[in-house]
Amino acid sequence: MEKFLNQKPVRDAIGVGDLDFVSCSPTVYQAMLVDWMRNLEVGIPTLLEDGVKLLVYAGEYDLICNWLVDCSDAGAVKSHSPLSFLKVHNAGHMVPMDQPKAALEMLRRWMQGSLAEEVPADSEKLVAEM
Known part of the structure; x- marks a missing residue:
């Protein structure tokens, strides 16, 4: 790289x-x-109240950052208003290096505001080829 x-x-x-x-x-x-x-967590509620969109993501094997969500194809996303959290399968702390295609798709969808939308069965999913 x-x-x-x-x-x-x-x-x-x-x-x-x-x-x-x-x-x-x-x-x-x-x-x-x-x-x-x-602890920067205390400032997050104010940012969300001001409408700042926030995406937090972590690899499921990340030993530094924690996550607690259910599983799906290449990751699991939970969203509420401007806050989204995504766990990426088969990735550690460096998600873009471990799952570059999934990371790019995650970023693309988040910037378009479609990260948490349901994906039709015949559509491209948020998956990276192994």
């Missing part, structure tokens, strides 16, 4: 100039340490 994303034509296409892609940036990690172990 890093080799692909660091090719000049790819960097040009996504508009990042000469910036190199890294999977886990120590610079970003260090900058985010001030939020480490802070």
